[in-house]
Amino acid sequence: MTTTAPAELLAGLAEVLEEVAGTPADKVVPEAAFDADLDIDSLTMVEVVVACEERFGVRIPDEALEQMTTVGDAVSYISGAAA
């Protein structure tokens, strides 16, 4: 699989968040926390992760999901899983 650059991943994640949770793209920055800053609760986060799995062709297990606090965490994980 081809590696996707982090900037592209961030943009892709922003599109997923907008589609799943209606999150404005300009709020999706690496330091943004999903729950505190983006108001994404735990079940919405599952929908985000499932959408990311489809879009980026990666598998994100529940154990990894538990460690994803910020947008940057998600981008790092997806980038590592897709490499």
Add this chain to the structure above:
Amino acid sequence: MRAAALTGLGAHRPALRVDNHAIAERIGSSDTWIRERSGIVTRGVSAEDETVVDMATVAGGKALAAAGVDPVDVGLVLLATCSMPGPLPGGSPEVASRLGATTAGASDIGAGCAGFTYAVALAADSVRAGSADHVLVIGSEKLLPMVDPDDRGTAFLFGDGAAAAVVSVSTTDGIGPVVWSHDGAQFERLVIDGSPRKLRMEGRAIYRWATTSLPDLARRACARAGIEPGELAAFVPHQANLRITEAVVKSLALPPSVVVARDVVESGNTSAASVPLALARLAEQGQVRRGDAVLLLGFGAGLTAAGQVVRCP
């Protein structure tokens, strides 16, 4: 080949109601927080001395009366439950005895929240095979004594109650082929164990399994019954959490003409009782009528799932 159909429904909702405010304070949340995460507004709680068997007997008696079936003609009583006080005895013999189903076989079904739809499938096959002319299928749960009131993931989620359906021999088939499945590798996701027994649930993992696997199962159950999901009169999934229901409805692209059961709002998650409670409510409200095609979809601990299209009694 003999045919089987649903011929009567009966529900027992506990008189005592507990709203979110009574639960929220203890887990440091709010009514709004609970509604956003689950859709639940209130739930029924059984009286302290009201047992699984008590509730099952009331619901079963109502269903037999609605079906016009004499208890002595019942060939089998199936009780779906996960909340009897102990592993033995099952509750179904006592229910059968109290109802006067003197010649019936009796067995409990342990398929968690999918118990009712598994039991309906077994009942329909028993009737078709000639093992029984009438089967009383009951879901009854007294879950709250096993729920930890301090667990933010489950304290607000569950409720008590019972409901029943009669499956009878019929001239035309009113119960479609079941589609069932399991993901036993995820057996630890929802567990009742310990002493005293406590319910533990990994809600996020179950949500993921449910929202990603159930739409396909639902489509296959409709295909086996020869109906498109959009042609259903109603969709009655296990009332686990309104978020799961809405995700599955969206995935199935059900049109507004399909009535969707949202009894979880009023009853909470009543495990094996939730599908018949939700179906009974739709029937009581006139939202479904005799002969309407309804997709029942049970799913939960195990993990297990089972769904079938039935004709409303």
